[in-house]
Structure formats: C-alpha cells, structure tokens
Amino acid sequence: MAAGEFRLRVRYSKAGRARFLSHLEVMRTLERSARRARLPYAVTKGFNPRMKAAFGPALPVGTGGEREYYDVWLTQPLPAEEAVARLLASTPAELQVAEARYVHERQPSLTAAATVARYEVAVGGEGLSAELIERALVTVIGEGRLEVEHKGKTKVFDLARSLPEEVRVRSYGPPFIVEVTTRMGQEGSLRPDVLISEVLTRVPGGGAVVSVTRTDILTEEEGVLRRPL
C-alpha cells in the first residue's frame, strides 16, 4: 500500500437470486456499488488503473454466502459506519453489506488468511432421514480419503485434514441441513457438495444436494478459528 491509504474490510452476503452470480460478477458488481457510493477509493498504479480492492475466496455459481468479505483501499479515512450506510444505499439487496472495519495493512490478504470455511448443505430425497445421512457420513469419513474427479484428474483428499470440524446433520427436514467445515488452500479445497453427494450415494434410495450456502469464512492461527472481522 502507498502511504495515506486506508484498508477497509467490508462484510456482505450473497443470497437469493445473487447466488447464481459467478465470483467475477460479484466482484464487478461490488466495485460498481463502491463507485456509486462515492467511496474515496484508491486506484492501482500502472498502465490500467483500477479500483484497489481484493476479494475473499471465490464462491461457485449457485452457492450462497452469509459472511463474505472484500477489502477496499481508501484515500481518506471515511468513518466505517458512513461507508456502510453509503454502500447500503448503492448495492443490490441480495449482495447486501452488513459491516465494515479498517484492518491493518500488515494483515495477510483475505485469500491467504482464510483457510477454513463452514457450509450448510441442504439435501432432499425420497425416504431420506437424518439417521440415514448420519450413518452414511460415518462410513465415508471412516474411509479416511475421498477421490474426486475434476477436469479429467483425480484428486485425493485426506478427510481428517480436510474436515477440521465435525460434520453434523442439523435439522430434521426435509430438506435436511448438513453442516460441513472444510479446509481451503493450495493443496486443494474440498467442495462440501462433492463430499455430501458421495455420502448420499451410500444412502439407500439416494438423495440430492438441493443448495449450498457458505456460512462462514475463517482464519486459523495456532489451531484457533477466527472470523476475518
């Protein structure tokens, strides 16, 4: 960062119809909403000056997010509440902004720091019960590893490492809500819908993932999980 720049971290959600947006579409929309809000944003140096902003880990098309984040660098320390109020008035409702706070420039980037994510996976199907799902979960997790085909390559996930928290079936549906916490990072990110789809193949009669929502993005320091704000 250049001297005189202020790094504002903004929390927003990706809900309703907006869950059908790609990460690029979310980024473009939020940058435009920051411009509409007349935030005193900094621009990058160089040939193609752009708004200086950095986003958290990508969500796929179709997946919602309850606590998503981006950082935007400002040239003036606009009070965070003022920034939130202006963003609220200039952002589509289904990407709504919830809070903002200045963070220190030395903090690592959101993509580097956020290594764990919590999800809610809604599943449905004929004759499905929480018990059946739980039993199949125990079987799959007990196997210790999960092979995932992606773009013609097979990737093997060590489930003990990829699942830092217990997988739980929360509601007594339908639809049933499965809470999954997975690790993200350079060694690969286990997609919760991939895990749960595998689990559902072990349930008599099967079932299907209805929707996926990321409920939290977390940083991990010496075994302690924390929210970025």
Added chain:
Amino acid sequence: MGPDLWQRVEALLPRVERPVRYIDSEWGARHVAQAEYRSVLLYPDTYEIGQANQGLAILYERLNSVPGHVAERAYVPWIDMATEMRSAGVPLFSLESCTPVSDFDLVGITLPYELTYTNVLEALDLAGIPLRAADRGEALPLVIGGGPCAYNPEPVAAFFDAILIGEGEEAVLDIALAHRAARDAGASRAEILECLAEIPGVYVPRLYRSAGGGGLAPSGPAPAVVTKRAISDLGAYRPPLCPIVPYMDVVHDRMTVEVLRGCTRGCRFCQAGMVYRPVRERTADDIVRDVLEGLACTGYEEASLTSLSTTDHSQLEEVLRRLTNRLEGSGVTISLPSLRVDAFSVSMARLASGGRKSGLTFAPEAGTQRLRDVINKNVSEEELLETVTRAFGAGWRRVKLYFMIGLPTETDEDVAAIGAMVARVQRAARDAVPAADRGSVRIGVSVSTFVPKAHTPFQWEGQVSLEEILRRQEVLRSAMPRKGVDLSWHDARVSFLEGMIARGGREVADVIEQAWRAGARFDAWSERFDLDLWKSAFESTGVDGATIAGRPYGQDEPLPWAHISSGVSERYLWLERERALAGTTTEDCSFGRCTGCDVCGDLGVDIVLGGEARGRG
C-alpha cells in the same frame, strides 16, 4: 404468475448455463407492482447480446415514465433453458415481475439484424403467442416491431401486428397511449390496429395487400407510404442516465451517451448513414453533464460517447478535455467507438483513452481510390498512411482495418489492391516505431461481404453470388502480406443468407417460419449457423433465395420496401447511384452545402450542430 412463476423458473436454473441471464434484480431494474398498461420489450437474442441495446434502454425509460404504465424486459433463453422451459411448461417470462409475456398489453420487439428473425419466432412460440399476427385472438398482446431492420419489414411483416419505422422517443408513447385508450373504449383488435395505422411512422402490415407487379398498397385509410419518425431535437431527450447495470459481462457493458444521431458522410453502401439522417448533435454542456450523472448513477468504470461517427461531433475536443479533467485519478475512462481516418481522430483517441493504447480501428472499406469514390468513402490512401504513422509514432502498436468486398463495379484489381494497401500500412507502421518494437506491430484486417441494403443508393444492385465472393476472397488472400497481418473474414455464407432475407418481400416469411420449425435459432452465433438448413427451407417453400439476393432492380420496378420511406427521397438515391457509377463523390452536407436528400424538408427536422439548427428545414 409473479412469485409462483419465478419459483418454477428458479427450479430450472441449477441445470442451465449462465443462470445469471434469467435472474433480474440488477441495479436500475424497475419494479412496479400495479399498472393499467404493461409493455414488455424483447431483444431477439440472449441477455448478454441484448441487455445494453440503447434503443430498448430508451424505450424502457420512456414507457416507464408514464404514470400507470410499466415496461419490463425479456430476452430469448438459450437453447438449454428453452428446452427446460418447454418440458416444465414454463412460458417465456418478463424479467422484472416474472410475468408470462402473453399477459402483457404490448410486446415490443427490436429487429437489430436479419439473422435474429428465427429468434423472434422462438420467443413468440415460447410465449404461447401464435406466430402469425392473423391468428392472434382478442386477448393476446399486440406484437410491435421496430429498429434497424424495420426499413424492409416485409420478410417479418406477417409476424407483427404493427411495425414502427424510425425513432421511438415520441412514437412509442403515441402507440402505447393510443392502444390503451382504444382498449379502454372497448375497441376490437382490428379497430385498435386501424387506429395505430393513423400514427405517423406506424406500419400495420395487414392493411396492405399486393398491388400487382411486386408492390404493396393500402386497403383502407392507411397511408400509401409510411415515412419514418424522427425527433427534431436530440437534446430534448436525455439519454438513459440510470440504465440497468448488469451483473453479467454483457456486450457493451459501459455507460453510454449518444452524442449525436445521424451521419451525412454519405457512404453509398451504408444504410445507417441514409436512414438516421439528419445529423443532430447534443451540446457539449449536455454531454458532459449526462456522462458525469450517468457514471454517478451506474458506477460504471467506462463511458462511451456513441454515434455513427463520434469524431464528427463539432465540440468533441472540448467534451473530451472537460471529461478527462473531471475524471482524473478515478480510474474511469472515456471511450470512442470508431474513428475517422485523420490526425484529429488520433489526437482525440489519445485524449480519450486515458493512457491506454489498446487498438485503433479505421474503415477504408475499399482498396483503390476509384472504388472508394464509387462508394463515396472520402478517405485517401495518403490520409490513411499519415494517420497510421501518427498513431504508431504516438505509441499505438495495433491497428484494425475494415474492408468490404463485392461492392458494385468491383474488379479483381480493386480486391488485390486491398492487400497492397495493407502492405503499405504495415510498412508505415513499422517505420514509425523504434526498431526494437517492430516485432510488436500488428495489423488486423477484417473483410466483410457487401449486401446491397434497402434505402441506399445501391438498393437496386444485386448481391454478388456466393461462389464469386469465395473466388474474390482467394484473390485477396494471395495479395495479402503473410507476416504480421491478422486476416479475418465475415463468413460469406452468412452475408449470402443476409441478402436472401434482407432483400426479400412477404414470401420470405414462410421461409423463416420453415427454418425455425427445422430448428434454426441463434443463426447469428457461428456455432449455430447452418446454411444447408436454410437452403432446404427456401427449397421446401418454393422461394428462390439466390434470385432474391442476386437480382438487380430497374428504376421503375417496385422494390419490396417501396411503401416505406426513410425520408431520403428515391430520386436522391437514384441520383447518388448514377454519381457512384460515374465515380463522382458527394460531399458531407453537415460541413458543406445541402446535397438535396430531402430529409430536412419532408420530415420537419434539420441539421443541429453545437446546439444550433442550420435553418434549412
């Protein structure tokens, strides 16, 4: 309808590509719960192609400005979505309120390009609206067309209840208000259409019958010739300042301010240059105000100053200086859509681009001065070389040149001359850059095939046959420098199909319907284009497409579009044709004297430059 239909749509979205096409809720979309009169504006292609269309954005704004009226949007779902919708029984829906398109009072469809015609039928079919206007019952919406292709409406006339010729700012409200009043007075569909036919610029196809000899004549009080609508003062209508800001990366995803309408350079092949006359500029003050207001409302990172020829605006330099001052340090840029071949254009591009030198685009169109005189493209090779030298000297490393083949009087010599001209451009570009940079010099050459367009001086010409075009492409290919030139072609088969549709009359409607029934849609998408399918559609309907495209017309033979007027008189067009064949050029009436095209007098409009009318009208 409404929330219930949305739930059924939403259930399909996880199964289709790019669901963002169907979700509405973008910034700037208007949601009005109650309205006495509802219009839906449909672009006959996918969301990303149609969303930024300026014509529809203007109509959306105008229709939504009337109390008690609402206008929504609809696009043609891509094939995967259309298949899902048909199997789930989901009809074509509007985006804003997710209402079936067939529940609206008016369905407005723009006609941007002949190769979207099968999409019009796809949209009507998905909406559950009979394809032919004659088959529509009292309760169904009026289907009204408009836009560039309306200047020869006959190929699609059977599918429309009415077609607006010309500019929509005023006419669209005339139509909606007349329809609403007639409907509220209990008028039948036939009575409503008769009443619409009285509105200037509105063509109601069912009121016209074959008059023998190929022409059409009105059967009742409808006008013998429908003349286009034109507004006299562009400044009286501000461009849409808070247009919809899409989520999706759409075509032309930027703030757009139309800085002038019309172009009087007089290129004889150019339909837009004839039918959008006269030139009417917005003032510099209005443009600067509207760009800044539009950027504030949309949050766009780029604004484009659009028109047929933006570097012709008499105050462009002032506009660019004021805007670049105001936007300095914001990362927001101003772009110009196309450039004239001269030094002024290069300096304007330097001002506009904010330091970016992505690429410049020029259109010499033909390779020899003789042929450029025939088409009245007033560009000399010296000007082109000077302009290129200046641009490459100023830091640009890429230039794209547009040419056309198949022009009237064209010989192999003219075609081969394109290659020689490109070679000289390449040499000039290389000479203008430091030796170390020569490797990065790229010359793009894009070659399209001429289609003789209605309402131009070349409307009487036939289109050169497909075989001959393919042969001339070979002539050009062998004359083109091999290295450092990226040569691309507009598919000659596509141009051939354009000619077969665009130059036809009412008989072509059967062909379009047959092609759609055989599976043609999204014909403008290269992966979907299928000339063989169209050839069988022509064959099975007994319509001779090659003759439609290729036949020339005599001065006294009625053209299929003779009952439609752009305001430019047929007398002037014929005169221009004769001047073309004599190799005589015609000057631009915005800068020189009146050339007598008759638009200003007949339409009650006038050239408006820098806020002042010329006073010729």
